[in-house]
Amino acid sequence: MTSKARKTLRRAIAAVAAAASLMSVGACSGPSAAASDGTVVSVFNGTTGTFNENFNPFSPTALGPTLGVIYETLYWYNLAADEAPTPMLATDYEWNDDGSELTITTREGVTWQDGEPFSAADVAFTFNLIHDTPALNTNGTACTAELVDENHVTLVFPTENADGTPYDEPFTGAYMQEGGILGGQAIVPEHIWKNIDDPMNYTNADPVGTGAFKLDRFTNQSYSFTAFDDYWNGRPKIDGVRYIALNDASAATSTLMAGQVDWMSAYIPSYEMLLENYPRISAVNTPRLTTVVMTCSNAEAGCEGPQTDPAVRQAIYYGMNRTQLNKLAGAGAGAMGSPTMLMPDRDASWITDPDLRYTPDGDDRETAERILDEAGWIMGDDGYRYKDGVKLSMTIQTVAGWSDYILINDTLKQQLKPIGIEIVSTQMAWNQWNDNEQKGNYQLSLDSLGLGVTADPYYTYNPRYSSEQMAKVGETSGGQNYARYSNPKVDAAIKAAAGTVDEEERKEQYAIVQREIADDVPYIPIYINSMLTEFNTDKVTGWPTEDDMYALPAAWKAWDMGIILQHLEPKQ
Structure with missing residues (x-):
């Protein structure tokens, strides 16, 4: 890059940062931690809009630091x-x-x-x-x-x-x-x-855990914690942590550059240039999540729309061009995913059929059109397909401000139109998007899956594909089967895998699961998304690095965020 280009970039970033220092004050205003005279780390964990007060560790909509910062596991x-x-x-x-x-x-x-x-x-x-x-x-x-x-x-x-x-x-x-x-x-x-009458719906506004930080103050724009002096592993070296909500991804980047957030996980195009011009900012990339088109797939559970037809889901699977999506929305940093919903490199030994190791990279329009033809979806004069008078049109939801996902939606709309599928994109606040997934009030939703408790596929398959983890549309799902997917063969294989310590026997059962979900595709894989996390190194030391990945660094990752906050020390 030439000296002139660097100067132009510096001027552009400086201008954005100056504007950010004004816009982000309004975006993340609210009380700071009580330990304001000490070292307080500010975190943006992806929440756009406002926070809903919920620190119930059993609730699927609990705020992020509930697990790991307040409450702990064994x-x-x-x-x-x-x-x-x-x-x-x-x-x-x-x-x-x-x-x-x-x-x-x-x-x-x-x-x-x-x-x-x-x-x-x-x-x-x-x-x-x-x-x-x-x-x-x-x-x-x-x-x-x-x-x-x-x-x-x-x-x-x-x-x-x-x-x-x-x-x-x-x-x-x-x-x-x-x-x-x-x-x-x-x-x-x-x-x-023992005194809580309704533990599922209890919002737990005054949480008491064993974690290293205690809740101090809460508003719908920010909330803060102070260090727990009597923590069993020793008082944290920082004095507090503050979580903020922002308007969108642009505000997140601007706030990071302005020095008003210390830790966040957000995709930043050309982030290498940002790091070059802001030495106090460091970043690590840990791809672990498969970006998917989630479908409300089960008509018997109350899902409505063409996506309940497996042929439509298969057509989307073959009709998308993942190489283009990765290039446009992921700057080419994404990795190839797998129809098994495992990670092809890390989990190669668990994928028994080599044909299922990777998704297609480019589109296979011929296969997509054949599948729709055989399923009775007929091309109409308007360029879209119909079956029994129903137009092959579906709405896909994503979070307002998630610029990379919005770009995926817009590109997917263009990619699928030639095969006769209409995609209508809609954006909303994170709270509404999440509630829709929880209750099944959606047709398609752009999301990411992965990161089971351990790397064993059981922790990917049981939460997402087991009928026992499913709730009917309109009911809040206690499990993570937001696709409302139900397949007796999959249920039986998951149950059989759970009952043996023999790895080869588990692989045989997982092979059954993989064949079924590759055909049914209730979650349609796009690619393994880059998981870029940024840190401000001016205030504290001890962040994870490529050479010392002592915890998964994503700012939203349950359990790990508590581990990382305990590692941080004020910079001398």
């Missing part, structure tokens, strides 16, 4: 590295011989943020609450808890039906629930939650 799994899980509220665990009981040893010397002692009784209460309140069971946990003593609890899994009759298939162990139990479940204090 162990923490670092998906950015291949390593053993880190003990958190537990220090040991052991299965019995047949996999029907899991005994957990809890950590001593832990205090809840209101000063009450933590014990194994809180763990027992949490899992019994989940058992007694099915709506809370987002991980598919099937166990009851028996308190052994102050530091030991045993989780007991059913080996027969509730009426005492044998299962249709012999019980083979509950081993695959280990990751969700140890690394995916927030533990709550019994002395508070």
